Amino acid sequence: MSDEIRLAVAGLGTVGAGVVDLLDRNGGPIAARAGRRLSVAAVCARDRAKDRGVDLAGADWHDDPVAMAGAGGHDIFVELIGGAGGPAKAAVEAALAAGKHVVTANKALIAEHGAALAAQADAAGVALAFEAGVAGGIPIVKAMREGLAGNRIGRVVGILNGTCNYILTDMRHSGRRFEEVLTEAQDLGYAEADPRFDVDGIDAAHKLAILTSLAFGVAVDFAGVSIAGIRKVTPVDIAFAEELDYRIKLLGIGALTDSGIEQCVEPCMVRRDSPLGAVDGVYNAVTVQADAAEDTTYEGRGAGAGPTASAVVADIVDIARGRVLPAFGIPAGALEPLQRADVEARRGAFYVRLIVRDRPGVMADIAAALRDERVSLENVFQRGRAPDDAVPVVLTTHEGGEAALKRALVRIGGLETVLEEPCLIRIEDS
Amino acid sequence: MSDEIRLAVAGLGTVGAGVVDLLDRNGGPIAARAGRRLSVAAVCARDRAKDRGVDLAGADWHDDPVAMAGAGGHDIFVELIGGAGGPAKAAVEAALAAGKHVVTANKALIAEHGAALAAQADAAGVALAFEAGVAGGIPIVKAMREGLAGNRIGRVVGILNGTCNYILTDMRHSGRRFEEVLTEAQDLGYAEADPRFDVDGIDAAHKLAILTSLAFGVAVDFAGVSIAGIRKVTPVDIAFAEELDYRIKLLGIGALTDSGIEQCVEPCMVRRDSPLGAVDGVYNAVTVQADAAEDTTYEGRGAGAGPTASAVVADIVDIARGRVLPAFGIPAGALEPLQRADVEARRGAFYVRLIVRDRPGVMADIAAALRDERVSLENVFQRGRAPDDAVPVVLTTHEGGEAALKRALVRIGGLETVLEEPCLIRIEDS
Numbered sequence: 074m075s076d077e078i079r080l081a082v083a084g085l086g087t088v089g090a091g092v093v094d095l096l097d098r099n100g101g102p103i104a105a106r107a108g109r110r111l112s113v114a115a116v117c118a119r120d121r122a123k124d125r126g127v128d129l130a131g132a133d134w135h136d137d138p139v140a141m142a143g144a145g146g147h148d149i150f151v152e153l154i155g156g157a158g159g160p161a162k163a164a165v166e167a168a169l170a171a172g173k174h175v176v177t178a179n180k181a182l183i184a185e186h187g188a189a190l191a192a193q194a195d196a197a198g199v200a201l202a203f204e205a206g207v208a209g210g211i212p213i214v215k216a217m218r219e220g221l222a223g224n225r226i227g228r229v230v231g232i233l234n235g236t237c238n239y240i241l242t243d244m245r246h247s248g249r250r251f252e253e254v255l256t257e258a259q260d261l262g263y264a265e266a267d268p269r270f271d272v273d274g275i276d277a278a279h280k281l282a283i284l285t286s287l288a289f290g291v292a293v294d295f296a297g298v299s300i301a302g303i304r305k306v307t308p309v310d311i312a313f314a315e316e317l318d319y320r321i322k323l324l325g326i327g328a329l330t331d332s333g334i335e336q337c338v339e340p341c342m343v344r345r346d347s348p349l350g351a352v353d354g355v356y357n358a359v360t361v362q363a364d365a366a367e368d369t370t371y372e373g374r375g376a377g378a379g380p381t382a383s384a385v386v387a388d389i390v391d392i393a394r395g396r397v398l399p400a401f402g403i404p405a406g407a408l409e410p411l412q413r414a415d416v417e418a419r420r421g422a423f424y425v426r427l428i429v430r431d432r433p434g435v436m437a438d439i440a441a442a443l444r445d446e447r448v449s450l451e452n453v454f455q456r457g458r459a460p461d462d463a464v465p466v467v468l469t470t471h472e473g474g475e476a477a478l479k480r481a482l483v484r485i486g487g488l489e490t491v492l493e494e495p496c497l498i499r500i501e502d503s
Numbered sequence: 504m505s506d507e508i509r510l511a512v513a514g515l516g517t518v519g520a521g522v523v524d525l526l527d528r529n530g531g532p533i534a535a536r537a538g539r540r541l542s543v544a545a546v547c548a549r550d551r552a553k554d555r556g557v558d559l560a561g562a563d564w565h566d567d568p569v570a571m572a573g574a575g576g577h578d579i580f581v582e583l584i585g586g587a588g589g590p591a592k593a594a595v596e597a598a599l600a601a602g603k604h605v606v607t608a609n610k611a612l613i614a615e616h617g618a619a620l621a622a623q624a625d626a627a628g629v630a631l632a633f634e635a636g637v638a639g640g641i642p643i644v645k646a647m648r649e650g651l652a653g654n655r656i657g658r659v660v661g662i663l664n665g666t667c668n669y670i671l672t673d674m675r676h677s678g679r680r681f682e683e684v685l686t687e688a689q690d691l692g693y694a695e696a697d698p699r700f701d702v703d704g705i706d707a708a709h710k711l712a713i714l715t716s717l718a719f720g721v722a723v724d725f726a727g728v729s730i731a732g733i734r735k736v737t738p739v740d741i742a743f744a745e746e747l748d749y750r751i752k753l754l755g756i757g758a759l760t761d762s763g764i765e766q767c768v769e770p771c772m773v774r775r776d777s778p779l780g781a782v783d784g785v786y787n788a789v790t791v792q793a794d795a796a797e798d799t800t801y802e803g804r805g806a807g808a809g810p811t812a813s814a815v816v817a818d819i820v821d822i823a824r825g826r827v828l829p830a831f832g833i834p835a836g837a838l839e840p841l842q843r844a845d846v847e848a849r850r851g852a853f854y855v856r857l858i859v860r861d862r863p864g865v866m867a868d869i870a871a872a873l874r875d876e877r878v879s880l881e882n883v884f885q886r887g888r889a890p891d892d893a894v895p896v897v898l899t900t901h902e903g904g905e906a907a908l909k910r911a912l913v914r915i916g917g918l919e920t921v922l923e924e925p926c927l928i929r930i931e932d933s
Contacts, residue, residue, distance in 0.1 A: 095653050095795050102720065105833040106652045204650075210796030212650025219826075220634075220642025222536045223525050223816025290532065348802055351781040365525050366640030366803060366813035372778055373799035383796035386653025396649075396826040403535040 079114035083138040084153035090125040091378030107393035142168035149174040157181035176388040178205035184279035188292035191400035201400040202388035208357040210380025211373040217287040218402040224363035226288040233280040235355035235375040236271040237323040242353040273302035274338040281325030294411040301339040333412040341501040419475040422500040425468040428493040446481040509544035513568040514583035520555040521808030537823035572598035579604040587611035606818040608635035614709035618722035621830035631830040632818035638787040640810025641803040647717040648832040654793035656718040661789035663710040665805040666701040667753040672783040703732035704768040711755030724841040731769040763844035771931040849905040852930040855898040858923040876911040
């Protein structure tokens with residue numbers, strides 16, 4: 074084994090510069106843990122002249138990441154370009170084809186092409202490592218792939234997008250509406266100018282698809298994730314959640330059910346005093362339910378240059394130490410195709426909030442619709458103010474079929490006295 | 504690499520039987536993750552006849568763990584006997600001397616002899632793995648040793664003893680006194696008949712010493728841990744903590760300070776809404792403060808057959824995969840001797856609770872003693888009921904020198920109007 078391991082870093086944005094900085098700043102302890110010296114042998118970025126606050130004098134500059142990936146002179150290709158396809162994918166494929174280890178922070182790439190890339194890595198006998206792709210500085214990939222290797226996992230549930238959690242936390246504290254908080258978060262740099270990736274749940278779904286694959290030993294299936302974002306969460310629902318001792322969080326849930334594997338990203342109510350309920354602001358957290366270890370929860374910053382660089386360097390150190398293993402913990406060829414759970418068979422407990430005209434008979438109509446679909450209610454709250462006012466009605470259900478509840482809500486939504494589309498939020502108590 | 508890895512398991516108590524059961528029950532997925540089949544080739548326990556609910560027909564029985572450790576026929580020696588010395592230590596040494604990998608759940612052994620054993624393992628080129636020794640099913644050793652390998656760690660803080668956390672949680676919920684809750688916990692099996700190891704902080708200190716070594720790359724120094732248990736925590740203090748939005752937890756704290764490394768186990772106040780403040784019952788949790796990843800927190804069950812077996816099997820799978828690395832993340836020879844922080848230089852914010860006779864001038868005497876030691880107060884609560892009653896006085900201080908505060912408390916404790924020894928609890932806000 075050579076006493077030096079050479080890196081080619083593609084992409085020198087916040088994360089790329091953060092990785093180079095961290096390798097420099099903590100070079101001594103990192104080398105001790107890696108058992109050898111790490112050096113940045115080559116870099117690739119658009120603008121050579123830009124000051125990134127890091128010393129790149131010793132590195133070869135490349136303009137084309139794909140050419141750099143396949144060239145000699147490095148042992149590990151570090152992909153920090155981003156994007157599910159394009160140059161990131163081409164460069165990772167080129168690196169694997171050239172027998173280089175790959176470390177990436179690219180959740181979209183792994184979520185969409187993880188199984189094929191893992192197979193390519195296995196065939197080449199190299200690592201494909203993506204700790205930085207999920208939940209930033211939290212070593213959750215390592216925990217699931219190695220730390221829980223003795224377990225059968227039944228469920229993985231996570232707060233996987235810091236922007237959404239920041240917005241929901243602020244809405245709770247301030248009582249303000251989603252749009253208002255989003256605008257401020259954009260001004261403060263906590264949300265992107267184009268926030269769709271975050272607030273519509275795509276980013277969380279990328280991460281969930283990876284966690285699901287790790288949890289159940291199945292090929293990553295991003296297309297199978299049912300996705301809803303946080304745009305429809307209102308201050309009214311956040312206030313009711315508080316009253317019921319819940320918090321609304323955008324959760325990614327991967328679960329083994331009788332009919333297959335369920336993957337969803339949606340706003341859910343979690344108990345305020347549960348490990349996930351207590352996670353506020355830009356933090357991420359993941360709870361893994363396993364048969365031997367039982368519930369373990371992992372919490373930390375889900376994004377940012379430092380946390381992401383921490384995860385990238387951890388992967389690099391693993392490879393430098395010779396700790397190379399299949400990307401998803403078992404050989405890519407052994408990953409089963411993900412059998413999607415039957416949507417019609419989905420079960421759960423739910424919060425339902427209606428806005429109704431406060432008239433005699435409203436509750437009777439609502440109750441009849443629920444009874445006809447055999448929906449079992451746990452709580453009902455109605456606070457009348459004055460006859461004919463628009464007032465909220467809140468119901469919580471016992472665990473039951475989601476499809477039946479949705480059918481009842483279609484009927485309820487059609488009632489003349491029901492003024493808005495019913496709001497339905499899953500209660501995640503397990 | 505052989506397609507099978509053979510285990511010799513010493514100790515078939517709850518954990519030992521749990522490991523054998525887990526290897527059997529989850530044999531398929533474990534073999535897929537390990538890349539080879541695992542078999543229990545030999546076992547050692549006192550009573551061969553006892554029914555442990557697991558099938559040991561294929562294993563060689565030994566009476567002497569030391570002889571078994573050094574014998575042929577196995578690749579990994581799994582030490583689940585327990586105890587810092589005696590047969591556990593002798594057997595681990597014999598296994599390492601015979602070039603066997605060692606997996607152990609024995610926190611006392613690693614806390615007291617970890618550095619020497621790690622050196623022996625390094626010399627033999629084998630693993631010494633002890634994930635199960637700290638925080639049960641939470642893969643915290645792996646997280647610190649590998650997941651945070653890019654970081655400099657500044658502080659590690661943990662709830663490391665489930666029995667203490669269970670007792671403190673119950674005291675908060677019920678308002679009962681320590682002794683009463685302990686007795687009930689013993690009846691329920693949550694506390695040992697001899698509870699000293701747990702409630703006096705020794706068990707937590709063993710785990711803390713290991714975490715400190717991992718955090719700072721120093722030789723484990725159990726003797727250097729300052730230890731206080733939970734016997735002196737009263738319902739009064741728990742109620743005041745609640746009022747101040749804190750929770751009282753027995754914390755292990757390892758911290759890098761200007762004068763060296765500080766290690767202590769003591770009851771502390773943590774903010775109720777902090778990751779550790781929200782951890783109740785038998786759960787353990789550890790927060791690691793690192794320069795790149797920032798704060799990450801790991802939570803789960805800290806004990807029990809399943810969680811501990813999960814950690815043991817994770818270590819076995821690592822070794823089966825060929826992922827062998829130095830026990831504390833860097834070669835044992837590179838572990839620096841732990842330079843203990845100067846006790847006189849310790850700083851912190853504190854909660855002080857006095858029981859005083861409610862008379863004119865009491866507060867003036869107390870305030871004068873604090874002023875003379877330059878202790879800066881944040882809050883003072885005194886609730887008089889009737890003149891001459893015994894009433895509590897609660898003070899919280901700003902961050903300052905602990906030694907000066909203690910000197911002031913000696914003087915305050917000597918006042919005629921102060922009726923009990925002052926109670927001092929660290930406030931862990933950082």
